[in-house]
Amino acid sequence: xxxxxxxxxxxxxxxxxxxxxxxxxxxxxxxxxxxxxxxxxxxxxxxxxxxxxxxxxxxxxxxxxxxxxxxxxxxxxxxxxxxxxxxxxxxxxxxxxxxxxxxxxxxxxxxxxxxxxxxxxxxxxxxxxxxxxxxxxxxxxxxxxxxxxxxxxxxxxxxxxxxxxxxxxxxxxxxxxxxxxxxxxxxxxxxxxxxxxxxxxxxxxxxxxxxxxxxxxxxxxxxxxxxxxxxxxxxxxxxxxxxxxxxxxxxxxxxxxxxxxxxxxxxxxxxxxxxxxxxxxxxxxxxxx
Numbered sequence: 522x523x524x525x526x527x528x529x530x531x532x533x534x535x536x537x538x539x540x541x542x543x544x545x546x547x548x549x550x551x552x553x554x555x556x557x558x559x560x561x562x563x564x565x566x567x568x569x570x571x572x573x574x575x576x577x578x579x580x581x582x583x584x585x586x587x588x589x590x591x592x593x594x595x596x597x598x599x600x601x602x603x604x605x606x607x608x609x610x611x612x613x614x615x616x617x618x619x620x621x622x623x624x625x626x627x628x629x630x631x632x633x634x635x636x637x638x639x640x641x642x643x644x645x646x647x648x649x650x651x652x653x654x655x656x657x658x659x660x661x662x663x664x665x666x667x668x669x670x671x672x673x674x675x676x677x678x679x680x681x682x683x684x685x686x687x688x689x690x691x692x693x694x695x696x697x698x699x700x701x702x703x704x705x706x707x708x709x710x711x712x713x714x715x716x717x718x719x720x721x722x723x724x725x726x727x728x729x730x731x732x733x734x735x736x737x738x739x740x741x742x743x744x745x746x747x748x749x750x751x752x753x754x755x756x757x758x759x760x761x762x763x764x765x766x767x768x769x770x771x772x773x774x775x776x777x778x779x780x781x782x783x784x785x786x787x788x789x790x791x792x793x794x795x796x797x798x799x800x801x802x803x804x805x806x807x808x809x810x
Contacts, residue, residue, distance in 0.1 A: 523548040527574040529559060529607070530581030534676035534685065535621060538717035539578060550574070559583075560598040562606035569610035576724070577611045579604060579620040582651070586625075589647040590771040600650035605657035612662040617730070619720065624672040624708055624736075626652040629774025634740075636780045637670075637732045645771040659732065668732045669720060670779060675801065676713025686710065687801065690747050694758040702744040703769075704762035708777045709736040710746050712797035719789050728787040734779035737794035749795060753802040 531551025589596035611618035625648035626641040675685040744762035
């Protein structure tokens with residue numbers, strides 16, 4: 522019997538990969554953006570109570586950092602209030618609940634990968650709203666909520682507003698012979714396909730509910746990531762690393778590499794970011810030939 526599953530954000534990068542990978546084992550309902558505004562917390566919770574799934578996955582978010590700064594109320598509505606309402610409804614019906622969070626809950630002052638137990642101190646509205654959502658989910662459904670922090674997702678369903686980093690840099694390469702990219706922000710760009718696989722594995726591993734970090738392995742700055750993209754795609758655009766010394770608006774944390782050891786202890790780990798990127802870029806290039 523298939524696992525009855527409700528996915529919020531099912532057309533996004535992670536949601537799309539989850540639907541593809543779990544279609545044989547999950548009976549999936551995924552409301553569209555037009556059918557449900559995630560700022561409508563009551564509507565989202567009502568859908569959980571109506572459908573009574575075994576698993577609820579929240580892969581939706583207001584993730585554009587500048588938009589969150591401009592409209593903090595909406596960021597809180599989507600990234601925290603709705604998460605709280607969905608978690609409470611999931612607890613009421615006895616469903617497990619998964620919600621996806623971000624490396625931006627950290628201030629970036631560390632120089633070692635952040636563990637789940639490290640103090641979260643976000644420095645912009647996006648991170649504040651996501652941390653509020655994490656805490657709300659774990660408080661509302663301590664016996665069934667999984668909070669998964671990840672970083673820099675790219676996948677086969679780029680954001681309608683801004684694509685994704687890989688797609689956008691390849692678009693730049695078609696019109697520029699050189700590009701300046703920041704070298705002062707270090708993280709781990711993560712394949713949405715790999716994250717979907719790891720999420721499914723985590724749910725079937727016997728791991729208890731709680732907070733988990735899941736990213737591809739390793740780390741890099743965005744200039745190095747861009748150079749790897751161009752090398753894999755066989756383009757000649759030159760990458761010029763630029764140290765902006767944190768001069769980003771809204772402010773970005775300088776270092777947000779996540780320690781994924783907790784998930785690894787349950788047998789769940791992701792491959793190096795270079796391997797995931799090579800597969801993704803290879804697929805993109807083959808589709809354009």
